[in-house]
Amino acid sequence: MKKGTKKKEEIFAEQPTAPIASDQALHQAIAxxxxxxxxxxxxxxxxDLADWLEAERLVLSEKGEKKLISVPPAK
Structure with a gap:
């Protein structure tokens, strides 16, 4: 393995996970x-996809988060 590269398990371990209730509340707010x-x-x-992605952007920006949940469509 090259120096500086990480295994998949290491990458996932670094990402914090939110409680399920929080995920459900976020999903409901976006919906x-x-x-x-x-x-x-x-x-x-x-x-529907455009509305969902815009709603996701708006809700996350209201919460001060910059990371999108969904992948936006390619232009």
Whole structure:
């Protein structure tokens, strides 16, 4: 193994995990925000992923977090 590279197990061990209740609360907050965006956008179908990602960005920015949960679509 090259110097400076880490095993997969070491990388995962470094990342803190949040309690399940917190994850559920975060998911619920994002779902509610995404639904509000869906309604505000005229209830257009086919925008669910865009609404979810925007809601995720908004909720995380309100909480002061910068890390996104989902991977944004490639441009």
């Amino acid at each position: 509610e925000k995404a639904y509000a965006l869906y309604q505000k956008g005229g209830r257009r179908h086919g925008q």
